[in-house]
Amino acid sequence: MADNGLMAVRFYRQSGKGYARAWMCDVSKKVNSPEAYVLFNAYGLMLEEICGVVAAVLKLGSVPVSLRNNGGTHGTLFINRSGYGLLIAEPEVCKAQQSRTIELGLRRKYAQCQQCHGRRSRSTLQLQPDGRRICEWCAGRG
Numbered sequence: 001m002a003d004n005g006l007m008a009v010r011f012y013r014q015s016g017k018g019y020a021r022a023w024m025c026d027v028s029k030k031v032n033s034p035e036a037y038v039l040f041n042a043y044g045l046m047l048e049e050i051c052g053v054v055a056a057v058l059k060l061g062s063v064p065v066s067l068r069n070n071g072g073t074h075g076t077l078f079i080n081r082s083g084y085g086l087l088i089a090e091p092e093v094c095k096a097q098q099s100r101t102i103e104l105g106l107r108r109k110y111a112q113c114q115q116c117h118g119r120r121s122r123s124t125l126q127l128q129p130d131g132r133r134i135c136e137w138c139a140g141r142g
């Protein structure tokens with residue numbers, strides 16, 4: 001996910017154990033505002049609760065928006081709740097963008113296993129002594 005310029009907002013217990021997170025994406029260029037983010041795919045807490053914390057820290061407002069990635073809510077990036085997201089920005093930007101659809105245009109960078117030719121996340125491929133990069137599954141069979 002980090003390949004896409006996505007950030008994760010994480011919440012930790014005092015013990016240091018993570019208990020909630022959401023994805024956060026900078027959309028300042030898309031909504032033509034110096035500071036604007038969308039939050040989506042919350043886990044552990046409601047998206048609205050996470051948004052409340054982030055918006056308060058940044059001293060910005062928030063509104064619901066509809067998110068798409070490359071035209072959909074499935075595929076490279078699965079956006080939960082049928083593309084439901086919250087925009088965090090200055091109040092006037094929020095007002096202008098309320099209920100609008102924001103296209104994220106994110107692409108996951110894939111690499112191909114040079115043995116089975118399957119698409120794998122680049123970071124999981126393992127460099128072999130012969131210079132090939134192969135997936136964990138193929139490496140396990142070697």
Ligand SMILES: [Zn+2]
Pocket residue numbers: 113114115116117118134135136137138139
């Ligand atoms: Zn493979």
